Structure formats: structure tokens, C-alpha cells
Amino acid sequence: MKNFVIVLGFELREYLKNKIFVATTLLIALLGAAFLCLPSLVDMSKYLPVPPKEGVVPEEEEEKPEKIEVEYYICDQQSLIPENLIQEIFGEGTYKYVSQEEAREGVLSEEITAGFVIHSFDEMDYYVLNKGMLDVESQMMQEALVVAGQMDYCQKHNLDYAELNDIYNKKINVNEQILGKDTESNFWYCYAFEILVFMMIVLYGQMIAVSVTNEKSNRSIEVLVTSTTPTSLLFGKVIAGAIASVAQVAVILVAILGSYGLNRKSWGGSLDMVLDIPAEVLLTFAFFGVGGFLFYAFLYGALGALVSKTEDVSKAISGLMTVIMVVYFLSLTQLSNVDGIIVKILSYLPFSSYSAMFARIAMGSVSLVEVLISGVILIASIIGAGWLGASIYRMGTLRYGNPVKLSNLFKEMRNENR
Amino acid sequence: MELEVKNVKKSFGGKEVLHGISFQVKSGTALGLLGRNGAGKTTTMRIIMDVFKGDSGEILLDGKPFEPAKERIGYMPEERGLYPKRIILEQMVYLARLRGLGKSEAVENAKNWLKRLEIEEYANRKLETLSKGNQQKVQLAATLVSNPNIVILDEPFSGLDPVNSQILKDVVRDLIQDGKLVIFSSHQMSYVEEFCENVAMIHHGQVVLQGELKQIKKEMGRNQITLVCEGSTIEETKQFIRQRFATMVQVMGNTREGIILKLQENCNKESFLSALLQAQVKISQFGDYEPSLNEIFVMKAGDNQ
Structure with a gap:
């Protein structure tokens, strides 16, 4: 135990003395906090759902009316769509009635954004130079045409369009009272946490594996294993990595969540879906996130011991990386169905409970017993991974040269235990 | 301990x-x-x-x-x-x-x-x-x-x-x-x-x-002597000893200055020395041979071992 603490301190100092590690942590925390302070320092009411700040004159009143430019050419020779409808959709002055040829030419010469030729209530031509991903103009004109068609029908059949419209599009006042969990609002921070844990495991896991390989490569391992137990060495190394990663994430999260908490009013609560995280979700994240990280970190450490050169580390950890990637994609794709059977199974497996059980707690229905079972499995698996990792570490660290095959190592471990 | x-x-x-x-x-x-x-x-x-x-x-x-x-x-x-x-x-x-x-x-x-x-x-x-x-x-x-x-x-x-x-x-x-x-x-x-x-x-x-x-060196040098003759090169001394004293000693090699000889079973140091003196050989050095560790190493771990 004493040597574990010594190894832990030595390894932890390596992280804390790493200028890049410290600078990155502080920089991200400061930038995040500073960004979230912006609405309190600068008037962003134009972009956020908040009233303008006191004493600040809304920009519209100060500025002269903008010069409106024609963006659309419309050819509606039969006057099928009432002009007030067009005005309502596109805005006054943004369109001009032209001939069919002019509508096409206007688009080709890039004078306008889009051109429309209305043939009937059922047919129109839409001209656009390059159709973008978020092209909405055609959709807007189609809606106008549908409304115009409905109005025309009502007129011909002596019906009151306004009355019918009210009945068909009756507005319902919903007083929503969520008594359980709001999946919609929890989704985004859940999504963010899934990515965060994934990044922690991949980045720090690799660092731990490289650190073990480095000791093998510079041969310090031979002195170390004759000075203390491999369990102290691997546990010290992995726990140091865990403390460093959790500290880094904690500093960044505290800075960001704290800054948002202080400036929440200025943001009009518009980032609540990502940054207003309930305490129990944070606690769950801490337990399952750190647990999952430790589980994988021990395996990374053991795999790092199988190779002698740092350039071989990626090859050694590729299998584990595949498992992590599969879990990651399964978890993300199943986020919208957290009570489904796949997430339920994943939430008990130590490889995936860090992600699946966390998602179930944040967004689904899960009983305390299920959480406890998953937690116990995770803790037992961490201890198992630690023990297995230390054994592989001890056997693998002194095999220099070509990467050691896991199967051969297990065979030797079995022989040694006989 | x-x-x-x-x-x-x-x-x-x-x-x-x-x-x-x-x-x-x-x-x-x-x-x-x-x-x-x-x-x-x-x-x-x-x-x-x-x-x-x-x-x-x-x-x-x-x-x-x-x-x-x-x-x-x-x-x-x-x-x-x-x-x-x-x-x-x-x-x-x-x-x-x-x-x-x-x-x-x-x-x-x-x-x-x-x-x-x-x-x-x-x-x-x-x-x-x-x-x-x-x-x-x-x-x-x-x-x-x-x-x-x-x-x-x-x-x-x-x-x-x-x-x-x-x-x-x-x-x-x-x-x-x-x-x-x-x-x-x-x-x-x-x-x-x-x-x-x-x-x-x-x-x-x-x-x-x-x-x-010390013991190893003594053992390894047992029945061996070094001889340095005045006015003769190492090769001349080796040839002379081989011609005149083959029944008493066997030439084993040489040091930097003289030659190393192994006494035959029926011979001892004293009788060989008196034979040398009788033959009026000009002896500048005569004594027990103690091999260096390097020589012992080559002997024991050399290619022909």
C-alpha cells in the first residue's frame, strides 16, 4: 500500500508537471467560462431569447431601415396566389413579378436567389442556381400555393376559408408537467457526457499504455519490478491517470457549469438542455464514468506491457479500441431508445455500463436495484481487470523484442500458477 | 550474510x-x-x-x-x-x-x-x-x-x-x-x-x-613454470627447450618475456632447474607460473571449450 502511494505520487507529478496538460486544462476552462460570460458583457439579445439589457437601445431603433433587395422573381400570369400571401411569406419588397424567361435569367445571372413560375395550383417551376442543404424557398412557395388553392376552392364553393382554417388548425394550449424524466431536455447533456467519457478513455488510456511501454523501452521496468510489486506499479499508474483525467474534466466542467450558472439569466436559459445538469446525473456520471475509465485503463496498461516500442502501442491496443468504438456507436445510436433491450443489456456489461447505465439513469426508467447490480458488476470487473492487468504487466514487461501474444502470455501464466 | x-x-x-x-x-x-x-x-x-x-x-x-x-x-x-x-x-x-x-x-x-x-x-x-x-x-x-x-x-x-x-x-x-x-x-x-x-x-x-x-590461479598454474633466458628470443628458447628437454617439460605457450612450460610427470622443478644449469643455460628468470584471469577465461570459455 505504501509503495502504491509512492508510485501514485510519482506518476501524478508527471501529469501535473506537464506544461501542455496544465496549459490545455486552464485554457479550455478559461475560454469556456469566458464565452459563457459574453451575454452579461455584450448585448446579444438579437441572438438570444432575452429582452434587451436595461439602458441598451435595441439596435433596430438606432439603425436606419435596411435597404430591401429583391431576392425572388415570380411569374404568376394567372394571379393564382394573392399578393398578400406572397408578402406574408417572403416579406414586402423582396420579390418582383416578372416573365417566365426573366425568372430563369435572373437566377442564372445570380441577380436573385430563386425564381418561381406558377402554372396552376398543382404545378410550379422552381429555379435556383445551386441548391443548398437548407434550401427552404421552394417549400415556402409550395405552402403558399396550397393555401391559395384552398382559398380558391372555398371561394368557388361559397365556404368561409378563415372559419375552416381555424377549425383545421386549432391551437391547443398544453400545460406540460413532466413528472418523470424529460428525455428531450436530458438528451443533449447525455450525448455530451457520452462523448466526454469516450474521449477520456481513449486519450488517457493511450497515455497509460504508452507510459508502460516507455518504462519497458527505457528498461526502468527491470529496476521497478525488483523494487516493488507489479500491482503497486500498475495500480499507481492507472489511478494517477484517473485522478489526472478526472481533475482535468472537473476543472473544465466547474468553470463551464459555474460560468453558465452565473450567466444563466443573460442566456435566457437557452443552453439549459446542455448545461443545466441535475446533481444526480452528475453523480451518476462520476461513478459510472470513472468506473468505466478505470476498467479500461487497467486493460490499456496491461496491453502497453505487451510491446517494447511506443510505435507498437497502437497495434497492441487496436482490439480494445474496437470494443470501445462499438460500445460508443451502439450507445449513441440507442440514446433515443434507452429503455430498449440493447441498452438494458449494455447497462450490465462492464465494457459498456459506463455509457449505457448512465444513459438509462439520465433518460430512461431504471430501478435502484438495477443500478446497484450494474455498479457491483462494474466494481468487481475493475478489480478483476486490475488483477489481470497486473499479472499481464508482470509477465509482459520483461519480454523484450517482438510484441508478446496474449494467448502465449496466458499460457505462461497458467504454467506459473501450477 | x-x-x-x-x-x-x-x-x-x-x-x-x-x-x-x-x-x-x-x-x-x-x-x-x-x-x-x-x-x-x-x-x-x-x-x-x-x-x-x-x-x-x-x-x-x-x-x-x-x-x-x-x-x-x-x-x-x-x-x-x-x-x-x-x-x-x-x-x-x-x-x-x-x-x-x-x-x-x-x-x-x-x-x-x-x-x-x-x-x-x-x-x-x-x-x-x-x-x-x-x-x-x-x-x-x-x-x-x-x-x-x-x-x-x-x-x-x-x-x-x-x-x-x-x-x-x-x-x-x-x-x-x-x-x-x-x-x-x-x-x-x-x-x-x-x-x-x-x-x-x-x-x-x-x-x-x-x-x-588465488586458489584457482594456483591450481591452474600447478606444475607449470615460466622461463626467461638471457640473450635468446622466445622462439629460440622454445626451440632449444623442445630439442634438449622434451622428456622433462612440455612447451605450453609464452608470456610477454618468456615461455610457459609444463613439467612432465616424472620431473619436478628442482631437477629441471639443475638440468638447465648443467646445460649452462643463461637463466634470467625461473619461477612458478600463475595464469592471469584473462588466460583462465580464454582457457575455460574460449571457442574450443
């Missing part, structure tokens, strides 16, 4: 590399572990240090199973083994503390050893910034930082210049004087001869020679 290695065997991948290694070493003495590259010296040391487990055999300390983790041991592996990118003092303190020292004692010892090895100005530098020779001195300091009772050094002199070798020799001598139990391997026989009372020579995984160096 007596460390005894008894009939240790070890195989790698089905091939036995140690075929029953045995030797003993006591506190206050140094054992030189000799052998060619690949003979099994490093494997033997690693088994003593419990880096590897032997397939069979025993390592005993004062008759009880030896547990390296429970003893204060300084081990310097052949490949060395420190962190190139870490501060020297920091890693020395780390190793000392892993071997049971308190923090302040570890810091004090580390500083003392760096000073003793004349590298104290590098205490707060990264290891990789030092020359190879100084890195080896740091390695030695890190080996001795925990005040070990047992010191195991694998090829400690390799790569050291004469000045640094002298410093290391002084350190090893002091360790022996302080009553430490020292085992070290080397290819440089002169160092082994200088301070090893005992040697164990390993060849192809077997101890081919073991014991007190």
Missing part, C-alpha cells in the same frame, strides 16, 4: 539456458560472475532478483529462501533503467522510497551519492541531458541510494572511461570494506582481478569454474 545459488535451471521456449548454476558469496566479499555474451550471467542475476523465476533450484540467504523484496538490495541491470525525461534527483528519491527509505533520508542519500560520484550539479537536470558516462554514474548512484546490504551489478564498467572506471572501482572497494555482499559481472577481467576474492565462470549455462581466485 551468505547468499547461495543452488542448482538453478531455467528454460526459455523449451530450450534450457541454465543447466544448474551454483555458487556462494559472503558479506564483505565480491563475487565476479564471468562468462561470454549469452553465457547466462544476466539470466542468473535476474533469477536472483526474482525478475524471472527459475525452473528449479534454490536461492538461499543464510540458509533460508531468499526474498529480494524483503531485503535492501541495490540492483543495476545491464541495460540500465531510469527515466530519460525525468529529473535525476526526483527519480533517485522515488527508487529509494520504493525500497523502503523515508523521504528525507532518500533525498539526503541521493544528494550524497551524486556528490560522491561528482555529479551533484546535475541533480535537477533531466537524465537524457547528461553524457553516457554520467548517465551510468547516475545509474550507480540510484542503485546505491537505498544503502543496500546486497549489491548486484550487471556489467557496471561497460562504457565507462578510465576516470569514471576508477571512481566506480573505488566505490566497489568501499562497498566491500563496508561489509556489503557484492556480485558483479564483467568482461573486463582486470576489474574482477582487482577486487574479487571469488569468481564463478559461466559457460553455455554451466558453471565451469568457481572458487577463490
Whole structure:
């Protein structure tokens, strides 16, 4: 135990003395906090759902009316769509009635954004130079045409369009009272946490594996294993990595969540879906996130011991990386169905409970017993991974040269235990 | 304190590399572990240090199973083994503390050893910034930082210049004087001869020679004499002896100045000397031959062995 603490301190100092590690942590925390302070320092009411700040004159009143430019050419020779409808959709002055040829030419010469030729209530031509991903103009004109068609029908059949419209599009006042969990609002921070844990495991896991390989490569391992137990060495190394990663994430999260908490009013609560995280979700994240990280970190450490050169580390950890990637994609794709059977199974497996059980707690229905079972499995698996990792570490660290095959190592471990 | 290695065997991948290694070493003495590259010296040391487990055999300390983790041991592996990118003092303190020292004692010892090895100005530098020779001195300091009772050094002199070798020799001598139990391997026989009372020579995984160096030399030189004749070259002397005294001696080789002769079974030193005098040979040197360790090494571990 004493040597574990010594190894832990030595390894932890390596992280804390790493200028890049410290600078990155502080920089991200400061930038995040500073960004979230912006609405309190600068008037962003134009972009956020908040009233303008006191004493600040809304920009519209100060500025002269903008010069409106024609963006659309419309050819509606039969006057099928009432002009007030067009005005309502596109805005006054943004369109001009032209001939069919002019509508096409206007688009080709890039004078306008889009051109429309209305043939009937059922047919129109839409001209656009390059159709973008978020092209909405055609959709807007189609809606106008549908409304115009409905109005025309009502007129011909002596019906009151306004009355019918009210009945068909009756507005319902919903007083929503969520008594359980709001999946919609929890989704985004859940999504963010899934990515965060994934990044922690991949980045720090690799660092731990490289650190073990480095000791093998510079041969310090031979002195170390004759000075203390491999369990102290691997546990010290992995726990140091865990403390460093959790500290880094904690500093960044505290800075960001704290800054948002202080400036929440200025943001009009518009980032609540990502940054207003309930305490129990944070606690769950801490337990399952750190647990999952430790589980994988021990395996990374053991795999790092199988190779002698740092350039071989990626090859050694590729299998584990595949498992992590599969879990990651399964978890993300199943986020919208957290009570489904796949997430339920994943939430008990130590490889995936860090992600699946966390998602179930944040967004689904899960009983305390299920959480406890998953937690116990995770803790037992961490201890198992630690023990297995230390054994592989001890056997693998002194095999220099070509990467050691896991199967051969297990065979030797079995022989040694006989 | 007596460390005894008894009939240790070890195989790698089905091939036995140690075929029953045995030797003993006591506190206050140094054992030189000799052998060619690949003979099994490093494997033997690693088994003593419990880096590897032997397939069979025993390592005993004062008759009880030896547990390296429970003893204060300084081990310097052949490949060395420190962190190139870490501060020297920091890693020395780390190793000392892993071997049971308190923090302040570890810091004090580390500083003392760096000073003793004349590298104290590098205490707060990264290891990789030092020359190879100084890195080896740091390695030695890190080996001795925990005040070990047992010191195991694998090829400690390799790569050291004469000045640094002298410093290391002084350190090893002091360790022996302080009553430490020292085992070290080397290819440089002169160092082994200088301070090893005992040697164990390993060849192809077997101890081919073991014991007190003086005794070994005496044994190896038994019935052999050196002869230097005045006014004759070595070749002339060899030819003369072969022609005139073939029934009494056999020419074995030569030293830098004279020739080495082995007395035949029916002959002794005195009768051969009187025969030489009767033949009016001008003798400038006549005496017992004692082979150097280097010669013994070539004899026992040479290509024709």
C-alpha cells in the first residue's frame, strides 16, 4: 500500500508537471467560462431569447431601415396566389413579378436567389442556381400555393376559408408537467457526457499504455519490478491517470457549469438542455464514468506491457479500441431508445455500463436495484481487470523484442500458477 | 550474510539456458560472475532478483529462501533503467522510497551519492541531458541510494572511461570494506582481478569454474613454470627447450618475456632447474607460473571449450 502511494505520487507529478496538460486544462476552462460570460458583457439579445439589457437601445431603433433587395422573381400570369400571401411569406419588397424567361435569367445571372413560375395550383417551376442543404424557398412557395388553392376552392364553393382554417388548425394550449424524466431536455447533456467519457478513455488510456511501454523501452521496468510489486506499479499508474483525467474534466466542467450558472439569466436559459445538469446525473456520471475509465485503463496498461516500442502501442491496443468504438456507436445510436433491450443489456456489461447505465439513469426508467447490480458488476470487473492487468504487466514487461501474444502470455501464466 | 545459488535451471521456449548454476558469496566479499555474451550471467542475476523465476533450484540467504523484496538490495541491470525525461534527483528519491527509505533520508542519500560520484550539479537536470558516462554514474548512484546490504551489478564498467572506471572501482572497494555482499559481472577481467576474492565462470549455462581466485590461479598454474633466458628470443628458447628437454617439460605457450612450460610427470622443478644449469643455460628468470584471469577465461570459455 505504501509503495502504491509512492508510485501514485510519482506518476501524478508527471501529469501535473506537464506544461501542455496544465496549459490545455486552464485554457479550455478559461475560454469556456469566458464565452459563457459574453451575454452579461455584450448585448446579444438579437441572438438570444432575452429582452434587451436595461439602458441598451435595441439596435433596430438606432439603425436606419435596411435597404430591401429583391431576392425572388415570380411569374404568376394567372394571379393564382394573392399578393398578400406572397408578402406574408417572403416579406414586402423582396420579390418582383416578372416573365417566365426573366425568372430563369435572373437566377442564372445570380441577380436573385430563386425564381418561381406558377402554372396552376398543382404545378410550379422552381429555379435556383445551386441548391443548398437548407434550401427552404421552394417549400415556402409550395405552402403558399396550397393555401391559395384552398382559398380558391372555398371561394368557388361559397365556404368561409378563415372559419375552416381555424377549425383545421386549432391551437391547443398544453400545460406540460413532466413528472418523470424529460428525455428531450436530458438528451443533449447525455450525448455530451457520452462523448466526454469516450474521449477520456481513449486519450488517457493511450497515455497509460504508452507510459508502460516507455518504462519497458527505457528498461526502468527491470529496476521497478525488483523494487516493488507489479500491482503497486500498475495500480499507481492507472489511478494517477484517473485522478489526472478526472481533475482535468472537473476543472473544465466547474468553470463551464459555474460560468453558465452565473450567466444563466443573460442566456435566457437557452443552453439549459446542455448545461443545466441535475446533481444526480452528475453523480451518476462520476461513478459510472470513472468506473468505466478505470476498467479500461487497467486493460490499456496491461496491453502497453505487451510491446517494447511506443510505435507498437497502437497495434497492441487496436482490439480494445474496437470494443470501445462499438460500445460508443451502439450507445449513441440507442440514446433515443434507452429503455430498449440493447441498452438494458449494455447497462450490465462492464465494457459498456459506463455509457449505457448512465444513459438509462439520465433518460430512461431504471430501478435502484438495477443500478446497484450494474455498479457491483462494474466494481468487481475493475478489480478483476486490475488483477489481470497486473499479472499481464508482470509477465509482459520483461519480454523484450517482438510484441508478446496474449494467448502465449496466458499460457505462461497458467504454467506459473501450477 | 551468505547468499547461495543452488542448482538453478531455467528454460526459455523449451530450450534450457541454465543447466544448474551454483555458487556462494559472503558479506564483505565480491563475487565476479564471468562468462561470454549469452553465457547466462544476466539470466542468473535476474533469477536472483526474482525478475524471472527459475525452473528449479534454490536461492538461499543464510540458509533460508531468499526474498529480494524483503531485503535492501541495490540492483543495476545491464541495460540500465531510469527515466530519460525525468529529473535525476526526483527519480533517485522515488527508487529509494520504493525500497523502503523515508523521504528525507532518500533525498539526503541521493544528494550524497551524486556528490560522491561528482555529479551533484546535475541533480535537477533531466537524465537524457547528461553524457553516457554520467548517465551510468547516475545509474550507480540510484542503485546505491537505498544503502543496500546486497549489491548486484550487471556489467557496471561497460562504457565507462578510465576516470569514471576508477571512481566506480573505488566505490566497489568501499562497498566491500563496508561489509556489503557484492556480485558483479564483467568482461573486463582486470576489474574482477582487482577486487574479487571469488569468481564463478559461466559457460553455455554451466558453471565451469568457481572458487577463490588465488586458489584457482594456483591450481591452474600447478606444475607449470615460466622461463626467461638471457640473450635468446622466445622462439629460440622454445626451440632449444623442445630439442634438449622434451622428456622433462612440455612447451605450453609464452608470456610477454618468456615461455610457459609444463613439467612432465616424472620431473619436478628442482631437477629441471639443475638440468638447465648443467646445460649452462643463461637463466634470467625461473619461477612458478600463475595464469592471469584473462588466460583462465580464454582457457575455460574460449571457442574450443
